[in-house]
Structures are given as structure tokens and as C-alpha cells.
Amino acid sequence: MKDFKVSAIICAAGKGERAGFSKNKLLAPLSGAPALWHTLKKFNIPEIDEVIVTSSVYDFEEISALCKPLGCKVVSGGETRTQSVKNALEEVSGEIVLIHDGARPFVTKELILNCIDAVKKYGSGICAVKLTDTVVSAAYGEITERLDRESTFRVQTPQGFYTDDIKHAYKLAANKIYTDDSAVYGEFIAPARLIEGDEQNVKLTFKQDFMRDIPTLKDCGNGRVGFGVDVHAFGEGNKLVLGGVEIPFDKAFIAHSDGDVIIHALMDALLSAAGLKDIGHYFPVNDDAYAGADSKELLKRVIVLLRENAYATENISVTVQAEKPRLSPYIDKMKNILSEICNVPVENVAVSAGTTEKLGFVGEGLGVCAYAAVTLKKTNKADK
Ligand code: CTP
Ligand code: MG
Numbered sequence: 001m002k003d004f005k006v007s008a009i010i011c012a013a014g015k016g017e018r019a020g021f022s023k024n025k026l027l028a029p030l031s032g033a034p035a036l037w038h039t040l041k042k043f044n045i046p047e048i049d050e051v052i053v054t055s056s057v058y059d060f061e062e063i064s065a066l067c068k069p070l071g072c073k074v075v076s077g078g079e080t081r082t083q084s085v086k087n088a089l090e091e092v093s094g095e096i097v098l099i100h101d102g103a104r105p106f107v108t109k110e111l112i113l114n115c116i117d118a119v120k121k122y123g124s125g126i127c128a129v130k131l132t133d134t135v136v137s138a139a140y141g142e143i144t145e146r147l148d149r150e151s152t153f154r155v156q157t158p159q160g161f162y163t164d165d166i167k168h169a170y171k172l173a174a175n176k177i178y179t180d181d182s183a184v185y186g187e188f189i190a191p192a193r194l195i196e197g198d199e200q201n202v203k204l205t206f207k208q209d210f211m212r213d214i215p216t217l218k219d220c221g222n223g224r225v226g227f228g229v230d231v232h233a234f235g236e237g238n239k240l241v242l243g244g245v246e247i248p249f250d251k252a253f254i255a256h257s258d259g260d261v262i263i264h265a266l267m268d269a270l271l272s273a274a275g276l277k278d279i280g281h282y283f284p285v286n287d288d289a290y291a292g293a294d295s296k297e298l299l300k301r302v303i304v305l306l307r308e309n310a311y312a313t314e315n316i317s318v319t320v321q322a323e324k325p326r327l328s329p330y331i332d333k334m335k336n337i338l339s340e341i342c343n344v345p346v347e348n349v350a351v352s353a354g355t356t357e358k359l360g361f362v363g364e365g366l367g368v369c370a371y372a373a374v375t376l377k378k379t380n381k382a383d384k
Contacts, residue, residue, distance in 0.1 A: 005050070006116055007094030007163070008043045012036050012063055012102035013054040013077020013084040019207050024059050026102045026204075029343040031214040032312025032377060035204055037066050038105035038214050044070050045109060047116065052091050053102070054084040065300075069308060082177050082184070086170045092163050096120075099166075099181045100158040103204045105214065107158065111198055115160040118195045125160040126182045127197035128153040155180055156197040165189045214379070224311065224376040226273025230264035233367040242320065242327065242368070243334025243351060244296045244341075249325050253368070256285045260295035262318055262334065262351070265372035267295075267302045270342075273376045274311045299341050311376040313342045317350045320370040321362045327353035 016025025026036040036053075043051050051070070054077035055063040064074045075091050077084030085099055096119050100107065111127055118125025131152050137145040159181045166181060169188040178184050182192035204210060237252020243262040253259025267279045282305070283290045283298055290298070306313070316338060320327060331351050339346040356363040 004096045004120070005094035006048055006096045006098065007050040007052065007092045008048050008098045008100060008112075008158070009085060009088040009092065010036075010039060010043065010051060010053045010072070010100055010102045011077070011081055011084055011088075012059070013056045014081065014103075015056070016103075018205050019210070021207070024056070025210075027059060027062055028210060029345060030105060030204070030210050030212075032314060032379065033307060033343050034062075034066060035105055035210070036063065036102045037307070039100070039102050039107065040066065040070050040072060042105065042107050042109065043100070043112065045112070047113060048098075049094055050092070052088045054088050065304075069304065080177050081179070082170075082173070085181060089163070089167050089170055092167075095163055096160060097163045097166060098158040098160045101203055104157055104201055105204070106198075106200045106202060106212070108198060108201070111201060112158060114195050115158045118193055119160040119162060122193040123162060123165065123190065124182070124185055124192045125158075125195045126192045127156040127158060127201065128194045129156065129197040129199055129201075130154075153194060154197075155182060155194075156201050156203070157181075159185075159192070161185055223314075224273040224275075224378075226269040226271070226374045226376065228265040228268025228270075228272060228372045229370070230261040230268065231361075231367055231369045232259040232261050233361075234365070240325070240368070241295065242330070242370075243318070244299075244337035245330045245333045247325060247327070247330055257283075257290055257293040257298070258295050261368050261370040262320055262372070263295035263299050263338075265370040266316065266318060266338065266374070267299055269316075269372040269374045270302050270306060270313065270376070273374050274306050274309050276305065276309065296337065296341060299338075303342055306376065307379075310379050312379045313344050314375045314377045315348045315350075316342060316344060316372065316374050318352070318370060318372045320351070320353045320368065321356050322353065322368045323355050323358065323363055323365045 012026050019025035021028045027034045051072040053072050053074050055074050115125040135147040136143045169184045172188045173184050185192045232253040232255050234251040235254035240247045240249045241258040241260045334351050335349045339349045
């Protein structure tokens with residue numbers, strides 16, 4: 001029997017501007033999945049009873065989709081981290097709450113458990129690491145003071161508190177802005193208690209921070225390969241959808257869905273690499289739910305399925321054969337779409353197109369054929 005219900009707030013409502021991606025850094029790929037996914041998985045442990053994630057309005061849909069399979073609740077964040085935490089605290093139902101930056105996916109279970117223990121022992125628990133560099137104060141480029149390295153720390157998250165205390169502190173803080181929660185607690189409740197953090201528990205801030213890899217489980221066997229093929233015949237119409245891109249043409253595919261052979265071949269390759277059944281099993285042609293379906297949406301579902309089975313896409317290589325239309329103007333757009341949906345850097349997505357020299361059904365202009373090969377890597381085991 002656990003003595004306290006423990007909640008976690010994961011702050012994800014920032015813009016991630018310093019990282020310089022075209023979207024919130026937390027949705028950028030890290031080891032084959034959105035960075036935030038790794039953070040959420042770390043908190044998906046029996047010791048945490050409830051996870052509340054803050055999100056801006058721009059990311060609400062995407063963050064909600066990540067949270068759904070893990071059962072996390074999403075709440076609207078605010079203009080500042082302080083405001084985001086304040087909003088999330090309103091939803092907390094545990095007696096203890098750990099507040100954590102979504103941007104720290106390298107947090108360990110040990111840190112999380114130590115933080116909970118510290119709250120029970122000392123009333124708060126703030127992860128922090130000692131400095132290794134010499135630290136000074138300076139004004140106008142000149143050193144004015146040398147700080148004592150023994151008593152100077154870099155503060156991390158998670159930071160744990162009794163919920164009533166930290167809620168009370170945030171209430172008293174009114175509209176003041178703080179950089180972390182220990183500052184709010186320290187100002188209104190009591191000096192916050194430091195516990196040993198972890199040098200690896202860095203906050204993803206700049207693009208280069210994303211070069212770090214989440215360790216995969218060596219004993220699970222990495223490097224799974226998958227292959228898929230799809231063909232569709234032309235019928236009447238005025239556009240084709242290939243690789244998620246609409247291409248004006250004097251014909252259309254005869255298909256139950258939008259007939260996107262590139263995405264269909266890719267989905268089959270992904271499923272086969274993960275040892276799952278083929279697309280016909282998950283999206284049956286006789287099921288009206290998929291009539292005219294946007295294949296991009298189906299691909300998103302395949303990616304979730306892979307994630308649930310603890311696989312992440314590593315590389316994608318697609319070849320499409322079409323006598324007409326000319327596809328080269330659309331290739332870059334296709335690569336961007338596939339990279340975005342599959343959470344793979346665009347450099348790891350190859351799409352090539354060619355004709356078949358007027359031979360066979362492709363050469364006769366009767367339809368289009370696509371082949372896809374992928375490699376997957378095993379991530380952490382899926383939590384039940
Ligand atoms: N955060 C939040 N609400 C805000 C601002 C930030 O929940 N209004 C979250 C971020 O999503 C991040 C954490 O607080 O997980 C730490 O903030 P930071 O690293 O500064 O992230 P961003 O503010 O997103 O990045 P930047 O400052 O580079 O724009
Ligand atoms: Mg910020």
C-alpha cells in the first residue's frame with residue numbers, strides 16, 4: 001500500500017525558440033520519437049499515479065495524441081512557465097507533486113524516486129548538480145566576484161513538494177515570474193531541500209542537444225528491417241496523392257482510400273519490420289471507415305502502433321515507379337511529410353522516382369507502383 005498519491009506535472013507549453021526548429025522543440029525527433037514522448041515514458045511507472053502535461057494551444061492536438069496511449073492529462077499552459085505550472089497545479093489530485101521540464105527526457109527512475117523520498121523526509125526535493133567549472137560574477141566584462149564552487153549548484157528538475165505547500169506558494173506569488181519552482185517555494189514556504197541530480201539530466205535547449213541518444217535496450221535486438229510494395233491502377237479523376245502530396249494529373253487512383261501507394265508501401269514495410277500484421281489487417285478494405293481515407297492519418301496510426309510495441313523508425317527508403325506524371329518537383333515535399341509523421345530526421349528519408357522504360361503496366365501508363373524499405377530500432381519496452 002502506498003502512503004501518498006503522487007502526481008507529476010510535465011511542462012511542455014513552451015515554444016522552444018532557442019532550439020530553432022520550425023515547431024516546439026519537444027515535438028522534434030529524438031531517437032526516433034518526439035522528445036516529449038521519452039520524458040512521458042520515464043514517468044509512466046507505478047510510483048506515479050497521475051501525469052498532467054501543459055501544452056500551448058498550438059501543440060494541443062499533437063501533445064494530446066502523444067499523451068493518450070499513456071493516459072496523461074493535458075492542460076493549457078500560460079505565457080510563462082510559472083503560469084503553466086500554476087494552471088497545472090489546479091488539476092493535481094495527489095498529495096505529493098513532482099514538477100518536471102518536458103525538455104529533460106534523460107531523467108532517470110532513480111531521480112524520480114529520490115525526489116519523492118525527499119518530499120516525505122524534508123518536505124521538498126530539488127534535483128541539483130555541483131559545478132565543475134569555476135564560477136564568477138562579472139560586470140562590464142570584468143570579474144567582480146568568485147563564487148564558492150562548494151556551495152554553488154545547477155538546479156534541475158524534477159522538483160518535488162507537498163501539493164498544498166506549492167499550491168499555496170504559487171497563490172501568494174500572484175503574477176510574479178520565476179525560473180523554477182524551488183524559487184516560489186523558497187520565497188513563501190521554506191528553503192527548498194537539494195538532492196543529488198544527474199549530469200546526464202540535461203535540458204534540451206539548443207539544436208545540438210538533440211544529438212544525444214536515448215539508450216536503447218541492447219538485449220531487445222536492434223536493427224529490424226522491413227519491406228513493402230503497393231500498386232494502384234489509374235481511373236477517372238484529376239489528381240493523384242503520392243507521399244502525402246496532391247499532384248494534379250488527368251487521372252486518379254482507383255482505390256478504397258486515397259490510393260497513396262507510397263504511404264501504403266511504407267506502412268507495410270514498417271509493420272513487417274515490427275513483426276506485426278499487414279495494413280489489410282489494421283485497415284480492412286471492406287471497412288467503410290477507410291473509404292476515401294487520408295493515408296497520412298493511417299500512417300500516423302501505424303507509428304503509434306510501433307511506439308506501443310517499442311519500435312522507432314530509423315531509416316526510410318522509398319522508390320516509386322510511374323511513367324507519368326513527372327514526380328521530381330514533389331519529392332522534397334514528400335520527404336518532409338514522411339519525416340514529420342515518422343519522427344525521423346529528413347536526412348534519413350529517401351524518396352526516388354523513375355519510369356520503367358514503357359515496359360509493363362507502369363510503362364503502359366496503367367498505374368503506379370511503390371516499394372519501401374525501412375529499418376527500425378527497439379526503444380524502451382512498452383509499459384503496460
Ligand atoms: N514551458 C511551459 N510553459 C511556458 C514556457 C515553458 O510549460 N510558457 C516549459 C517548456 O516546454 C520546457 C520547460 O518549461 O519543457 C523549460 O523551459 P525552456 O527550456 O525555456 O523551454 P522553452 O521556453 O520552450 O524554450 P525557449 O526558452 O528556447 O523558447
Ligand atoms: Mg523558455
